Amino acid sequence: MTERGPVETGAVLPELSIDLTPTVVVSTALATRDFTPVHHDTQLARAQGSKDIFLNILTTMGLVERYVTDWAGPEAVIKSINVKLGVPAYAGDRLSFDGTVVSLEDGQVTVEIRGKVSLGDHATGTVTLTVPKEDEPC
Amino acid sequence: MTGDPMTDGPMTDGPMTDEELHELADKQAALGEVRGVPAPDPVNIPMIRHWLAAMGDQNPAYLDKGVAPPAMAQVWTMQGPRATAKDRSPVDDMMAALNAGGYTGVVATNCEQTYHRYARLGERLTPATRFSGLAGPKRTALGVGFFATWNVTWYAEDDEPVAEMLFRVLKFRPPARKTTKDPYPLQPAINQDTAFFWEGVKEGELRIQSCADCGLLRHPPGPLCPHCRSTGRSHTVVSGRGTLYSYVVHHHPPVPGRETPFVVGVVELPEGVRIVGNVVDCPPEEVRIGMSLRVTYRRMDDELVLPMWTPGEP
Numbered sequence: 001m002t003e004r005g006p007v008e009t010g011a012v013l014p015e016l017s018i019d020l021t022p023t024v025v026v027s028t029a030l031a032t033r034d035f036t037p038v039h040h041d042t043q044l045a046r047a048q049g050s051k052d053i054f055l056n057i058l059t060t061m062g063l064v065e066r067y068v069t070d071w072a073g074p075e076a077v078i079k080s081i082n083v084k085l086g087v088p089a090y091a092g093d094r095l096s097f098d099g100t101v102v103s104l105e106d107g108q109v110t111v112e113i114r115g116k117v118s119l120g121d122h123a124t125g126t127v128t129l130t131v132p133k134e135d136e137p138c
Numbered sequence: 139m140t141g142d143p144m145t146d147g148p149m150t151d152g153p154m155t156d157e158e159l160h161e162l163a164d165k166q167a168a169l170g171e172v173r174g175v176p177a178p179d180p181v182n183i184p185m186i187r188h189w190l191a192a193m194g195d196q197n198p199a200y201l202d203k204g205v206a207p208p209a210m211a212q213v214w215t216m217q218g219p220r221a222t223a224k225d226r227s228p229v230d231d232m233m234a235a236l237n238a239g240g241y242t243g244v245v246a247t248n249c250e251q252t253y254h255r256y257a258r259l260g261e262r263l264t265p266a267t268r269f270s271g272l273a274g275p276k277r278t279a280l281g282v283g284f285f286a287t288w289n290v291t292w293y294a295e296d297d298e299p300v301a302e303m304l305f306r307v308l309k310f311r312p313p314a315r316k317t318t319k320d321p322y323p324l325q326p327a328i329n330q331d332t333a334f335f336w337e338g339v340k341e342g343e344l345r346i347q348s349c350a351d352c353g354l355l356r357h358p359p360g361p362l363c364p365h366c367r368s369t370g371r372s373h374t375v376v377s378g379r380g381t382l383y384s385y386v387v388h389h390h391p392p393v394p395g396r397e398t399p400f401v402v403g404v405v406e407l408p409e410g411v412r413i414v415g416n417v418v419d420c421p422p423e424e425v426r427i428g429m430s431l432r433v434t435y436r437r438m439d440d441e442l443v444l445p446m447w448t449p450g451e452p
Contacts (some may be wrong), residue, residue, distance in 0.1 A: 018194070031185075031192035033216035037342040044342045047437055057249055058212055059193070065209040066195040074199035078208050082250040 004071050006066045007109055013071045013099035018063065020117075022091045025053050032058035040092075042079050055089040058114070060123050067097040068111055068127045079108065083125040093117045104124070107133065156275055157286065162235050163272035166228040171291065174227060174265040177214040181257045189213065189282055211301035215265045222369035226350075226372060227267035229288050233309070237410070238333045241309040242340075248287075248306040255392045257300050263292040270304075283310030304450050315324055320340040322438035323394040331359050334373050339443050344433050346371045357411040366440040378433035380447065383412055387422040395438070401425050405447050419448040 005011060016026065022042075029039035036044045036054045045053045055063075064081055089095050099113040107130050115123040154162065179185065186206055190197070190368035193207075200207050206214075233244075257263060267290050274284030287306040291299050328336050338345030346355050350370030362369055385403040392398060401417040403425070417425055418434065432450030436442050 024192075027192040031189045032210075032213050033218065037218040042343065044435070046445070047435065048340065057246055058216075061188065061209040061212075061249060061251060062193045062207070063194070065207060066193050066197070069195070069197045069199075071157075074197050074202070077256075080250070080251060080252045081209060082248075084248055085246050 004073065007072070007101060007104065009082065009101055009104050011101040013067070013097075013101075013113075014072060015096060015098050016067050017021045017094055017096040020055065020089055020091055020093050020095055022053065025055055025059075025091045027109070028059035028062065029056050032056060032062065034058055050090070051089065052092055054088045054091065055122075057085065060085070060089070062111055063095070063097070064115065064123060064125070064127060067099065067113060067115075068129060069100070070127055071076055072109075077130045079128040079130065081125070081127050083123045085123055086121040087117060087119040089115070089117045090119075093119075095122060099127075107131075154235050159235060159239060160272060163232060163269070163286075166232050166269040167271065169228045169267045169269070171268040172228050174215065174267060176261050176264040177309065178218070180260050180262045181214060182259065185213070186210065196259065200256075203256075205247045206258075208253040208256055208301060209251065211251060211253070211257065211263070212290070212303065212420070213218070214263045215249065220375065221382045227288075228269040229267060229286070230288060232269060232272065234330055234333045234337075236284060236286070236309040237337055238328065240311050240328045241281065242337075243310040243388045244307055245280065245281060245310070246305065246307050248304065252302045252303040254299055254301065257292075261294050261300075263294065263300060266293060274427065278308060278310060280308065281310040281313045282307045285309075320439065322442050331361065335359065338373075338375065339435060339445050341425050342365070342435060343375045344378050344445055346376050346407070346413075348372045348374050355411045357410055357413055374409070376407055376409045379450065380407045380413070380431045380433070381432055382406075382417065382425065382427055382429045383446075384427060385417060385425055387425070390402045403431070403447060405431055413445075416444075417448075 026040045035053060038048060038050060039053055039056045042053050061081055064083060065078055069076055095115050095117055097113060097115045099111050102112045103110040109129050109131060111127045112128060113125060114121055151217050156385055186200055189210055232374055241374045267288055269316050271287045271290045272284055275282050285306055285308055290303045294300050337343050347359040348355050349366060350365040350372040351367050351368035352363060353362055354365045383404045383406040386402055387399050389399045399422050401422050402411050403417040404414055431447040433445050434448045436446050438444050
């Protein structure tokens with residue numbers, strides 16, 4: 001985790017880029033208790049017309065959460081994660097997150113996030129969270 | 139017999155019209171919130187640690203404060219790899235009807251989670267699912283389809299809602315692709331009674347029908363439990379292992395779409411039922427009653443996948 005700047009509208013989150021190795025895809029699928037074969041069985045995923053195994057949705061949600069808390073710090077409390085799902089995030093690709101604070105109201109911060117892979121947007125959406133009072137601009 | 143276990147299955151209603159699909163959607167929505175099976179484990183440190191490590195999340199807050207990362211909400215109530223489908227939700231019948239109607243493609247479009255508070259160590263969460271709507275048919279980039287939306291709420295032991303999720307999928311009719319293979323001439327009869335089996339095959343799962351009341355497995359699928367006469371149906375995902383109970387080597391007459399000779403076996407599953415299927419990857423003269431087999435999935439044409447049996451470790 002890195003030191004972040006002040007939480008204010010327009011603040012840009014540092015980019016997070018994750019290499020989607022098969023290990024990442026499989027270990028996150030298992031850690032989220034998702035045993036659907038397309039998340040761990042390459043042969044079967046390909047037989048179904050996919051390029052490779054791909055990230056499961058529970059992991060997409062987890063990585064979005066990680067992306068925002070990496071920036072916001074351990075005192076942040078996540079209130080909601082709303083994600084619109086796009087193209088699959090295949091093993092062998094790279095998932096890059098960017099994000100911007102779009103509003104700050106009554107201590108509630110709204111961050112717009114986007115997770116991109118080589119095929120396009122994998123996930124776009126908003127995360128709302130609260131951060132401790134002293135972190136807000138006076 | 140060519141490895142199609144379904145041709146003797148019950149034949150009930152054909153695919154629903156769009157109007158009937160909407161009627162079913164209204165019926166499923168009217169069921170309201172249906173409670174599922176509680177999480178197998180309470181919120182616990184090992185699963186949190188495992189999740190954090192897999193995500194690469196170094197946030198110390200969760201283990202310091204004794205709470206779970208909120209995005210784990212759904213993880214606690216995921217079914218394991220040997221799950222049974224006893225835990226049916228109002229969504230299942232809707233999905234089966236859409237599949238039977240040819241809307242076999244699926245892609246999730248929205249996942250929206252709201253966290254009322256973080257779940258605490260030791261809490262056992264219970265999910266409850268409400269089917270909230272069907273929209274369509276709509277023309278999309280993937281094909282014509284319906285958007286199906288449902289809501290899940292996770293409750294703590296005192297019925298306090300901890301987290302909520304809205305989930306939306308597009309169920310679409312895959313557009314006719316340029317065929318790379320001629321359609322396999324022997325197509326299974328897929329209807330609402332048997333769709334679960336074929337959906338399983340496409341997912342790489344061997345699903346066997348079970349009685350929702352006494353739990354007895356039966357195959358091929360049928361409308362009534364031969365043991366307790368219940369019409370309540372569910373299914374279970376079996377291990378995919380079996381032993382060869384009996385077989386024939388088919389030499390003659392010719393079968394469209396197949397090369398002779400081929401082996402048709404009756405495979406006994408350790409779960410207690412027998413299933414008919416081809417034995418492959420083994421010369422017919424080496425096939426023996428009692429041999430260990432495991433299931434394998436063969437693509438017959440652009441749409442159809444058939445479960446078959448290959449020699450395997452016991």
